[in-house]
Amino acid sequence: MAATETLFEVLAAEALLIGIALGVIFGHGLWLCWARHRCHARLAEGRAEVLTALEQPAPTVSTLPGLTRLPTALQMQLFVNLLPQLRGAARKRLAIIANRLGLTRGARMNCKSRFWWKRLYAVRLLASFGGDAVLLMVCLSDRHPLVRAAAAEWAADHPDPGVIQALLGLLSENHGLCRLKAQDALLRIGGKAIEALARFLAADRGPAIEPALSIAVHLPDRKFLTPALGLCRHHSAPIRVLAAALLGAIGGKEAVEALIGRLADPEAAVRSSAARGLGRLAHWPAAPKLYALLGDRAWTVRREAGLALHKLGPPGQLFLRRALGAPDRFAADMARQTLGLPSETEPTAVRRA
C-alpha cells in the first residue's frame, strides 16, 4: 500500500508541474498579447513624437507629452527599437532625448552592479546613447569579458589616446570575443590608432603582437615598416606570417628585400605569405625566386608562388610557361593549373566549356 501511496503522491506532483507549465505557457502568451494590445497605441504615439522631435535641431522633452507619459520600461523599449535604425545627427538627438528623460540614469547605476549581465546591458545602453565616457572607460577593464567587449564597441567611436591605449591592452585578452571587439574597434578608429599601434608593435608585447599585426595588415602604413622588418625575423612562425603579409601590404625596397629573404623561411606558411606579398606588390625582379618555389615541398607554397607569378604579368607568365616543361612534375602541374590549362587526367574539367 505504501508503494501505491507514494506513486499517487508522485502523480499528484506531476499533475501540479504540468499545471504550472500550462499556466506559464498560456499566462506568458496572454500577458504579452495584453501588453502589446494595451501599449501599441501609446508606443505608436510616442514613436511619432520622437520622430518629429528628431527633425528639430534641439529637441526638448516638453514637446513630447505622449512619450513622457509612458512608463520607463516602454520608453526604454521604444528607444532600444529606434536606436539601431538611426545614424549620425538623428542618433545624437535621440541620445539627448533619452538623457533628458533620465533613461541613462539607471544604466549608469547598473554599470557598478555586482551582476555581470546587468553591467553588460547597462554598458550596451550607455554605449548606444553615447553617454558617460569616464564610466565606459572603467568598463573597458571590467572583470567580465563580455562587459569589456561591449565597452570596446563604444570605444570605436571615441578615438582618444587613453581609449586607444586601453584597446591595445585588450589585445592580450584570452577571451576571443573581447580581443576581436578590441581589434575591430582599433580598425574602425583607423588612422588615429596607427601611431600607437606602431609603437605597440615595436615594443613586442608577447601574445598581443599577433592580433595587433592582423590589424596593421588591414591598415598598411609606412609607420609599420620598422616593426614589421623586425617581426619578420620573430621566433614565432604565425607572427612571421603576419609580418610578411604586412610587408606585402606596405611595399617599398626594404619590404621587398625582407620578403625575398623570407622565401627561404623554414616554415611553409611564412614562405607562402612572402610569395603572396611579392605577388601583391607585382615585384617582377623576384620572378626567378618565385619560379624556384613552384617546386617547393609544400603545396600551399607552390600555389602561392604560381599565383604570385601570375600577378607579375608577362614576366611571370613567361616563367609559368617555362615551368610547364620542367622536369619537376609538381612545378609543371602547378604552372598548368595557374595558367588554367586543361588537365591530362581530368579531361572533362575545361574541355566541356
Add this chain to the structure above:
Amino acid sequence: MSWLDFAGVVLVRLDAAICIYFFFVNSCYAVLLGSAALEMLCHTRALRGERLASGLSSGLAPSISLLAPAYNEAATVSESVGALLSLSYPGLEVVLVNDGSRDETMEVLKTRFDLVLLHPIYRKHIPTKPVVGLYRSRRFPDLLVVDKENGGKADALNTGLQLASGDLVCSIDADTLIEPDALLRMVRPFLVSKEVLAAGGTIRVANGSLVHHGRVIAPRVPRRAIEGIQVVEYLRAFLFGRLGWNRLGGNMIIAGAFGLFRREAVIEAGGYAPDTVGEDMELVLRLRRRAYESRTRHRITFIPDPVAWTEAPSTARVLGRQRDRWHRGLAEVLWRHRSVLCNPRYKAMGLIVFPYFVLVELLAPVVEIMGLAGICAGLALGLIDVPFAMLFFAIAYGYGVILSAAALVLDELNFHRYERLRDRVLLILWAVLEPLGYRQLTVLWRLLGLLKFLRKRKDWGVMERRGFGVKPAPGLANLPKEGRR
C-alpha cells in the same frame, strides 16, 4: 518449480530491471533539463540588448562558406540560391554543388546567375567524384557553383568543402530554410574561442507555417497530428536535449541540416564519411576523437537562437523511413567508434556522453519493447498488480508530458515563436498525445533500424516532400540524406 513460477521469476526480474532503467533514463533527462535551463538563462542574459551592438564591421570576422548540395532542382534552385545570397553575414560565400543533376539545374543557374567558368587551384585532400566544372556568378560574385558527377550528399559536401574558401563552412540540407540573421548568431562561439570546432543551431518544423521567398514569415503549428507531434519532438530534442549537453561534456550531434564547422578541422579529419547514413554525427564524433587523441582542447557547442526551418515528414510511411534511418545511423556511428565507450582517454565524451547515447538513445527501443512485452505477459499470466501497473504507467506518461511541457516553457519564455492561442493549444495537445501511440510507433521504427543495422543494410530510403505551402519549397537539394545510391 512449474513453468508458471519460472515465468513469474523471470518477469519480476525483468520488471525490476526495466524499473531501474526507467529511473536511470528519467534521471538523465532531469539532469539534462536542469543543465539546459541554466544554459538558456546565461545565454539570454548575454544577449540582452545585443541588438544595440554594432556587430562586426571589419574583415576580422571569420568568413563563412555555405555548402548547398543540389540534385534535380531546376524548378526551385533559382529562388533557393537567391534566399541564401540574401542572408546577413559579412564575407558570406555560397557554394552550390550540383551533384550530377539530370534535369536543367545547371542551365537554369547559368542563365539566372550569369556564370563564368573558373580554373580553380585546389588541393584534393578527400577523394570525391570528378568535378566537371567550376563557375562563379558575374552578378553575385559570392556565388560559386560546382558541377560534379553524381556521388551522393556526403560526396557533394566533401567537394564543396575543398573548393570553399571560408574559414567556416555551414552545411545545409535539402529542405532547410535559414533565418536571415542565423549565421550572425551561429558564429558567436567561434569568435569567443578558437577551441570551438563546430556549432549547431535549432531546427524547427516548418510544416503549416507561412513561407515566402524562402523565409518563414509566420510560424504555425500543423493541425495534422503526425506533423504537429514532430514540432514538440524537435523542440524537446533541441531545447533541452542538445542544449543540456553544453555543460555536461559537449554535444555529439550537430544536425546535418544546419551546422557550422571549422573548415580546416573538417578537412584534416577527412571530411564527411560517404559510407554511413549518419554522416553528420560521424563527423562530429571523429572531430572530437581526433581532438582528444591529439590532446587538443576543443568544444562542440549548441546555440539555441539561430534557427533553421525544415520540412518534417507528413506521412507515417516517410516518417518511419526517416526514423529507421536515423537509428541505423546512430547504431553505425556508435559501433564504428565503439572504442570510445567508457574509455577515460576521451574524458567526458567517453565516460558520460557516449555511454548515454548507447544506453539511452540506442537501446531505448529495445528496453521499451521488452517492457511492453513483459507487461502484456504479466497481465496475461496474472502476475502483475493491475492498479499498480496502471499507476506506474500514468507516472511514466506524466513524466513524458512534463519533459515536453518544459521544452515548450523554455521556448515560450525565451523565443515566443508561436504567437497565436490556437498554436499554443495545439502544441499542448500534441505534447499530451505524443506518448499515446506515436511514441510506440517510433519505438517500432527505431527497432527496425537497429535490425537493419545488424543485417548491415545501407540504403537511404526515399524522402517525399510536399513543399512549404503556397510558395514553392526553396529546398536546395533533392539529393540530401535520402540520396539515390
